[in-house]
Amino acid sequence: xxxxxxxxxxxxxxxxxxxxxEIRSALGVLFRIDTNIAxxxxxxxxxxxxxLVALDRGxxxxxxxxx
Amino acid sequence: xxxxxxxxxxxxxxxxxxxxxxxxxxxxATAVGIEMISDDEDTIDPGALDEDxxxxxxxxxxxxxxxxxxxxxxxxxxxxxxxxxxxxxSTVTFYVTSPDVIHGFQVAGTxxxxxxxxxxVAKLTVETEEPGEHGIVCNEYCGSxxxxxxxxxxxxxxxxxxxEDDE
Amino acid sequence: xxxxxxxxxxxxLDRFPQEAxxxxxxxxxxxxxxxxxxxxxxxxTLHRTDVLRVFSSxxxxxxxxxxxxxxxxxxxxxxxxxxxxxxxxxxxxRPVEDIRYTxxxxxxxxxxxxxxxxxxxxxxIDAVDISADVLFTxxxxxxxxxxxYGGLAIFLIGTWLAGADWFRSWYAWKQxxxxxRIPLQTFMVLITMLMWYIASIGIxxxxxxxLLPWSLGIIDQVNPLLTRTLFWFWGHPVVYFWLMPAYLLxxxxxxxxxxxxxxxxxxxxxVFVLFLLLSTPVGIHHxxxxxxxxxxxxxxxxxxxxxxxxxxxxxxFTVVASMEHGARQRGGTGLLGWLRxxxxxxxxxxxxxxxxxxxxxxxxxxxxxxGLNINYLVHNTLWVPGHFHLTVGTxxxxxxxxxxxxxxxxxxxxxxxxxxxxxxxxxxxxxxMALMSNAMHxxxxxxxxRRTAEPQYDGFDFIPTFGxxxxxDLQLVVGGTxxxxxxxxxxxxxxxxxxxxxxxxxxxxxxxxxxxPDDAPKVLDNLKxxxxxxxxxxxxxxxxxxxxxxxxxxxxxxxGTPYPTMVEFxxxxxxxxxxxxxxxxxxxxx
Numbered sequence: 003x004x005x006x007x008x009x010x011x012x013x014x015x016x017x018x019x020x021x022x023x024e025i026r027s028a029l030g031v032l033f034r035i036d037t038n039i040a041x042x043x044x045x046x047x048x049x050x051x052x053x054l055v056a057l058d059r060g061x062x063x064x065x066x067x068x069x
Numbered sequence: 070x071x072x073x074x075x076x077x078x079x080x081x082x083x084x085x086x087x088x089x090x091x092x093x094x095x096x097x098a099t100a101v102g103i104e105m106i107s108d109d110e111d112t113i114d115p116g117a118l119d120e121d122x123x124x125x126x127x128x129x130x131x132x133x134x135x136x137x138x139x140x141x142x143x144x145x146x147x148x149x150x151x152x153x154x155x156x157x158x159s160t161v162t163f164y165v166t167s168p169d170v171i172h173g174f175q176v177a178g179t180x181x182x183x184x185x186x187x188x189x190v191a192k193l194t195v196e197t198e199e200p201g202e203h204g205i206v207c208n209e210y211c212g213s214x215x216x217x218x219x220x221x222x223x224x225x226x227x228x229x230x231x232x233e234d235d236e
Numbered sequence: 237x238x239x240x241x242x243x244x245x246x247x248x249l250d251r252f253p254q255e256a257x258x259x260x261x262x263x264x265x266x267x268x269x270x271x272x273x274x275x276x277x278x279x280x281t282l283h284r285t286d287v288l289r290v291f292s293s294x295x296x297x298x299x300x301x302x303x304x305x306x307x308x309x310x311x312x313x314x315x316x317x318x319x320x321x322x323x324x325x326x327x328x329x330r331p332v333e334d335i336r337y338t339x340x341x342x343x344x345x346x347x348x349x350x351x352x353x354x355x356x357x358x359x360x361i362d363a364v365d366i367s368a369d370v371l372f373t374x375x376x377x378x379x380x381x382x383x384x385y386g387g388l389a390i391f392l393i394g395t396w397l398a399g400a401d402w403f404r405s406w407y408a409w410k411q412x413x414x415x416x417r418i419p420l421q422t423f424m425v426l427i428t429m430l431m432w433y434i435a436s437i438g439i440x441x442x443x444x445x446x447l448l449p450w451s452l453g454i455i456d457q458v459n460p461l462l463t464r465t466l467f468w469f470w471g472h473p474v475v476y477f478w479l480m481p482a483y484l485l486x487x488x489x490x491x492x493x494x495x496x497x498x499x500x501x502x503x504x505x506x507v508f509v510l511f512l513l514l515s516t517p518v519g520i521h522h523x524x525x526x527x528x529x530x531x532x533x534x535x536x537x538x539x540x541x542x543x544x545x546x547x548x549x550x551x552x553f554t555v556v557a558s559m560e561h562g563a564r565q566r567g568g569t570g571l572l573g574w575l576r577x578x579x580x581x582x583x584x585x586x587x588x589x590x591x592x593x594x595x596x597x598x599x600x601x602x603x604x605x606x607g608l609n610i611n612y613l614v615h616n617t618l619w620v621p622g623h624f625h626l627t628v629g630t631x632x633x634x635x636x637x638x639x640x641x642x643x644x645x646x647x648x649x650x651x652x653x654x655x656x657x658x659x660x661x662x663x664x665x666x667x668x669m670a671l672m673s674n675a676m677h678x679x680x681x682x683x684x685x686r687r688t689a690e691p692q693y694d695g696f697d698f699i700p701t702f703g704x705x706x707x708x709d710l711q712l713v714v715g716g717t718x719x720x721x722x723x724x725x726x727x728x729x730x731x732x733x734x735x736x737x738x739x740x741x742x743x744x745x746x747x748x749x750x751x752x753p754d755d756a757p758k759v760l761d762n763l764k765x766x767x768x769x770x771x772x773x774x775x776x777x778x779x780x781x782x783x784x785x786x787x788x789x790x791x792x793x794x795x796g797t798p799y800p801t802m803v804e805f806x807x808x809x810x811x812x813x814x815x816x817x818x819x820x821x822x823x824x825x826x
Binding site: 072076079084087093094098101103105108110112113114117145170177178179180183185187190191202203204207208209215 | 294296459526527543557609613681688696697788
């Protein structure tokens, strides 16, 4: 796959990590839901990995298969 | 000047959001009744606090039924009085000043928070609810010992609270 | 190197070698400040969280002062003068009027910085009675050595002279190009400097009339509330002094690296004019909890501040629209699919895009700060540094670093040493900052204060609503470490680039906007009009509050002593001043 797409996946993964991490504190501050930090971190990485693999394989995506 | 339609929509949404923010603040100021620290109190000479009847002896005083006033002095690196003791379910007005540098006064984790500026008296009114103990943090840098500056606010159950007889 | 970089055009260095040298010098000054500031930053992170305390907690405040000044005065403003020199020379397509004058103002900025640094770092050396443990805000009655105030003053004068330099260039260009619209980059530079001149009024009065004479013993007391208010008169617009160069880059460079063109030149001008008008009359929003300032004035500051959201929201639209245009030029399709076509492998693009994304979060946390009665909960807690590390710490800093990757080859005729490392660097900064800032916001909400060496108290514990304090500390340390690593990667990459041979073909022309300056109403270029309105707004916002403060407490305050009072400054012409040192105070704390 192109260099742009590889970089894009990496960056998308980083952004997704930040979003998921912010959700943890939103849950904690707004709803007082406590989540175990170790478990949450592991689950976050698993989710990111699956998302990136799925995007890479075209299982999910923004529509047209890319160039 | 050509403005794209999407941009016009975006602009309208932005204005609505801004008005929304202003509304929440106005709600807090009016319906909930939160007052901002203001300039109600006269200035004071920081070098002559002992000439002011409030701060010569930092203390809590009862001024009405369920109404109290707390005269607090923040200085390098303590709060006086320490602890500040008040009853639950009452209205407490803090008067806070400093003889030396700028300090902060915050009941940790709450919105009872004010700057303490030498020469000025900060007036802050709070409603106490549950009994409990709270830390008081100096949250403005005030010198090399700033990090040890802490106090305590003890909210006693109403029936257990007794003013010292010292009118 | 990817062929996307090479376009065969002469570079800025080829066309304007003398100016390129000034720009490079300014940028090196900026990056040296960044490196030193980053070193102090990680020391603070490890100290606060009690992971590693190499210095005493008393020295922490010396470190904190240095970190603040280096990062938000030196790093940011040296970068600004560099990038603005580049922008003016490039957009007017003419060299500066007098290169010696240019070097002079740069030299003044360096001199001022060194003076202030000597004063600050003197705080580490007990044997010498020079210190400036007053933090970036230097609130009286805390007092610094005169070198600190003097250094700041000289630095500021340097920046004013820089502005004059760019106005000179513009006037000269105007004579030769009558009736033409001001080129966009020059317009942005001039508007920024007009804002800066207005903003400088407050801090100049504070330093020149009060604080510097006071530190020299010429006057023996100052009004703390007055000097504080004069500081914040400048202290809010300075954040726009940091932001506007970043906006200049987002508006004029980012569309190009996205593969397209700026969506709208006129709207970019509108945004900058709005900043000129609104940046200064809002300073009291930093003083919502100050006694001695009437709540009415605070409410006025609130409404002005809320409208300051507008230019940033406008920017968000234009920047994203320009990126989308670029993506579609590169072949992107679909409602969101065009995102995939953006040049993510280009660190200049990715850095600026991530910086813009993070700015959205920072803007919203800023709105919380601005929310008058909402501010009670967050004032002076760790939330506030959480906010500004997103804004100046990322939107500005990361944009500056990303733009450097794009601009540096054009200033040196050498490529960046390693593009993959540059890409890793910007991603590390984004992730590190997200972690650190997130922890700061959460910590602030439970009451953990900012600006303190040891947020661990004897008499009580902070009560988190989820997780634990230890987790928050861990997040701070991990985030801070990633940031430090990122800063090291950034500077190393540039240093290593020095070793590369020069090549040609690194020129990067900037395409014109889709909607050009001729679509902009002429009134936008009427700098005098906007300056006049800006001054009126400042007068309206500040005359009554300042008059009230002076009326209530006097020009020199109702009383008070400086802390620490300065040991005799040496000159027999000055009044002998009773020396009090802080030895007795700091002694029992070590």
